Amino acid sequence: MIELNNVAYGYNGNTLFSQLSLALDPGSFHFLTGPSGAGKTTLLRLCYADLRAQSGQVSLFGQDAATLNRDAVAIARRRIGVVHQDCQFLDHLSIAENIALPLTVSNRGDETMDNLKELLSWVGLEHQANQLPAELSGGERQRAALARAVITSPDVIIADEPTGNVDWEMSQRLLMLLVELNRMGKAVLIATHDLHMIRSLKSDVSARVLRLKDQQLVQAGADL
Numbered sequence: 001m002i003e004l005n006n007v008a009y010g011y012n013g014n015t016l017f018s019q020l021s022l023a024l025d026p027g028s029f030h031f032l033t034g035p036s037g038a039g040k041t042t043l044l045r046l047c048y049a050d051l052r053a054q055s056g057q058v059s060l061f062g063q064d065a066a067t068l069n070r071d072a073v074a075i076a077r078r079r080i081g082v083v084h085q086d087c088q089f090l091d092h093l094s095i096a097e098n099i100a101l102p103l104t105v106s107n108r109g110d111e112t113m114d115n116l117k118e119l120l121s122w123v124g125l126e127h128q129a130n131q132l133p134a135e136l137s138g139g140e141r142q143r144a145a146l147a148r149a150v151i152t153s154p155d156v157i158i159a160d161e162p163t164g165n166v167d168w169e170m171s172q173r174l175l176m177l178l179v180e181l182n183r184m185g186k187a188v189l190i191a192t193h194d195l196h197m198i199r200s201l202k203s204d205v206s207a208r209v210l211r212l213k214d215q216q217l218v219q220a221g222a223d224l
């Protein structure tokens, strides 16, 4: 569904990686690890066409991302649920409205109520639905960001440190939501530093663990 072939990217002349390839196929589950600053967020942004590859090719659902105009990218992005590291909510909308926004903007508002109730309960935010983002804790905002990313039942879910601010029990609960979606055939890509969390999931899902380091993307070893 999303494929990177020999992709290079860097900032201000500093190469972060080159010749990087990755395929997010239906039903695949990938963890992306690596030191801070290695380029994990950058790699995720390339996957959802928030950045354009400086060389190589990114393909979104069979189309070369470099040839897509803004509207076509927006259409492709509707099939991708993204959990940003900094959550990115609209401050003047309630948490429930923020979570439902991807449905509202794709004219699927009629699906909202059922999905919303179920998701709010899954992420434990039933009682915060009408609060503004600024009134929530960091962990609560992160839970809401995950709910917003999956409310449209997207084909691909890309999450940047989705459990960084939540306690262990809640992080397991959020991850099980992603495992369930993966079992339904969704491709999941999670960037995380949390090796403990990766280990905990290994028996529930057949995941590839990739490590980005020294400009290379390699399969993580048994030392994980």
Ligand SMILES: Nc1ncnc2c1ncn2[C@@H]1O[C@H](COP(=O)(O)OP(=O)(O)OP(=O)(O)O)[C@@H](O)[C@H]1O
Pocket (backbone or CB within 6 Å): 011, 012, 016, 034, 035, 036, 037, 038, 039, 040, 041, 042, 043
């Ligand atoms: N817009 C930008 N302009 C210039 N440099 C940038 C920009 N975005 C990221 N960088 C740099 O690129 C490098 C990789 O950043 P990135 O956020 O992709 O790393 P990361 O592996 O996700 O880090 P972390 O684990 O700390 O979140 C960092 O050195 C960062 O400072």
